[in-house]
Amino acid sequence: MRIYCTTCGSKGRISSREELTKAFVKLYCQCLDAKCGHTWVANLTFSHTLRPSAQQLDVLLFDRLRDLPPAQQRELFDQLGKQAVA
Numbered sequence: 020m021r022i023y024c025t026t027c028g029s030k031g032r033i034s035s036r037e038e039l040t041k042a043f044v045k046l047y048c049q050c051l052d053a054k055c056g057h058t059w060v061a062n063l064t065f066s067h068t069l070r071p072s073a074q075q076l077d078v079l080l081f082d083r084l085r086d087l088p089p090a091q092q093r094e095l096f097d098q099l100g101k102q103a104v105a
């Protein structure tokens with residue numbers, strides 16, 4: 020991850036990170052320009068999902084199927100079986 024000094028614009032580096040949650044990390048940064056020497060904290064946060072995780076899809080699908088009446092579950096599985104054979 021490229022990071023730049025917020026004061027002079029030179030390249031900076033992340034010296035350490037503090038993971039408060041999986042979606043919020045504090046990055047401790049320092050400017051690589053010796054004449055500047057600025058150190059600062061930047062926040063890295065989760066914004067939003069573009070495509071859900073395949074693992075989440077499996078869980079969602081299973082939950083939906085489990086909530087269906089048994090007759091409707093059988094109907095769906097019968098249709099899936101026919102498509103797999105065709």
Ligand SMILES: [Zn+2]
Nearest residue numbers: 024027050055
């Ligand atoms: Zn700097």
